[in-house]
Amino acid sequence: CSFKHARFLLRGPHTWVHQFPIAQSSRQSPVDLRSSETHFDAKLQPLNYDDKATSSRMLNNNGLSFKLSFDDSSDPCVLNGGPLDGDFRLNQLHMHWGCDKLPGSEHIVDGNAYAAELHMVHWNSSKYSSMQQAVTQPDGLAVIGVFIQVGKEHEHKELKKITDLLPKITNEGSKIELSGLNPLLLLPSSTAYWTYLGSLTTPPLHESVTWIVMKEPLSISKQQLKAIQSLYFLRSGKYERLLNNNRPPQPLAGRKIRASFK
Ligand SMILES: NCCOCCOCCNC(=O)c1ccc(S(N)(=O)=O)cc1
Numbered sequence: 565c566s567f568k569h570a571r572f573l574l575r576g577p578h579t580w581v582h583q584f585p586i587a588q589s590s591r592q593s594p595v596d597l598r599s600s601e602t603h604f605d606a607k608l609q610p611l612n613y614d615d616k617a618t619s620s621r622m623l624n625n626n627g628l629s630f631k632l633s634f635d636d637s638s639d640p641c642v643l644n645g646g647p648l649d650g651d652f653r654l655n656q657l658h659m660h661w662g663c664d665k666l667p668g669s670e671h672i673v674d675g676n677a678y679a680a681e682l683h684m685v686h687w688n689s690s691k692y693s694s695m696q697q698a699v700t701q702p703d704g705l706a707v708i709g710v711f712i713q714v715g716k717e718h719e720h721k722e723l724k725k726i727t728d729l730l731p732k733i734t735n736e737g738s739k740i741e742l743s744g745l746n747p748l749l750l751l752p753s754s755t756a757y758w759t760y761l762g763s764l765t766t767p768p769l770h771e772s773v774t775w776i777v778m779k780e781p782l783s784i785s786k787q788q789l790k791a792i793q794s795l796y797f798l799r800s801g802k803y804e805r806l807l808n809n810n811r812p813p814q815p816l817a818g819r820k821i822r823a824s825f826k
């Protein structure tokens with residue numbers, strides 16, 4: 565992306581603090597997952613997804629990213645286990661990416677970024693009655709982060725069901741039905757993950773997220789990444805390409821990161 569884009573990007577996340585003072589608080593995300601700060605926790609359970617969800621999904625372009633929304637009222641897709649107490653319902657998934665050669669993951673590992681990062685957003689349905697109620701609570705959300713790198717095409721082709729539809733939702737606010745997507749298949753084969761307490765990575769930056777970041781990245785083809793990076797957003801009559809929609813790493817501020825693996 566050109567310099568002027570970079571200026572816009574720099575003006576972005578650093579200006580949030582004026583409207584959202586929590587941006588400078590001590591439980592912000594994303595973070596650099598430094599191996600010096602992580603420690604293995606044998607008490608961590610495996611993640612469990614009882615994905616019976618057949619409910620329809622709506623893929624839409626909200627001007628920030630593309631978002632795949634799930635009907636979490638009937639026949640929800642429920643996550644539990646891992647570091648979580650109780651059941652968490654999948655509400656939506658979306659992605660963060662860079663542009664051209666710039667990597668776009670939000671979390672980084674020992675200072676290294678990936679091409680993109682998929683976020684699967686769940687809310688605590690054991691304690692709260694909706695996403696809107698849970699999103700402000702310290703134990704309200706669980707977000708699974710999956711790193712994306714360019715390699716061979718995603719083996720399950722599950723991600724392909726999404727990237728093939730992106731050209732159909734190029735305008736902000738456009739939506740399209742996507743049924744038959746199995747979120748389970750969006751997870752890497754290895755169950756290894758890091759977990760720590762953090763926040764939404766975009767305003768309003770609520771400190772309500774138990775982060776679960778998978779260690780193994782998913783691979784997508786160059787074409788799939790191009791489809792993601794070339795997503796346009798029609799805003800006030802102008803086609804704009806989305807800039808990096810990723811926030812830089814935030815201070816750990818004394819937080820510990822637990823690893824489910826040695
Ligand atoms: N914007 C004012 C109204 O705010 C009400 C709550 O807004 C919540 C909307 N945002 C989200 O739900 C939301 C969900 C997940 C992530 S992320 N990137 O951390 O996974 C970021 C944001």
Ligand SMILES: [Zn+2]
Pocket residue numbers: 658659660683765
């Ligand atoms: Zn996100």
